[in-house]
Amino acid sequence: MVERPKKVSSADLQDFIEGRLTADREAMVSDYLRRNPSEAKRVDTLRQQAARLRQLGSTMLDEPVPDQLLDVLKKLRN
């Protein structure tokens, strides 16, 4: 019996770009992309964009928060 090709939806491709697929579906999409080079090129470009976007604003997460902002929250404790 011939195994039916598993369908890769546009939602799968999007979640692949976003890094939100489970390991088995990710493997399935990778396999699909190996057989579809033009689609693979588009997806790869967006995956690279996704990786770079994750770096934006990184400094802001490490810098100290200004006192005037912390002061607003102090009202909760009083």
Add this chain to the structure above:
Amino acid sequence: MIKPPQEPITASLADLHQALVEELPHLRRFAFFLLGNRDKADDLVQESLARAVANVGKLRPDSNIRAWLFTIARNVSRNDARRGRRNPVDQHPEAGDIESVTRQNQDATVELRQLQTTLLSLPLVFRQTLYLCAIEGMSYEDAAAVLDVPIGTIRSRLARGRAMLQQRLDGKAPGDIKGDSKGDKQ
């Protein structure tokens, strides 16, 4: 029937205070990517926090605090924009602002600066969605709650936002891309 003793309110408020303090860097970053200007962003954060403190009773134990804070900030920002204050479509973020928010090394400097400038040039609905899902890594569900739209809208804005961002990075669309202009006015 004997009710279980409630946790002392002071203890839970202290926990809540700590949880909110820990969220502040993320809230400041969200505000920056809404407004493209650090001073305006901290003004927005300050006002949003005041509102959060006043409405803390509405926060449920199972609430996602980050999504709750972002929702407040987004609402404050939207109301400000309607009144012409702190316009969230700041098309010309200052270079100093850009440099101060993203860690840079020699190889990545030009690329990341260009990416950040280009992201900040996108219409608000796409920028917000890209920020929440692509930078903050929020679930589609939480992003949908913050922006008060269906999950399908988050997915389509994310896809279109990424495509638009890439087109602008590739220099294929120097002008404004025909887009979701209806949604921009929110």
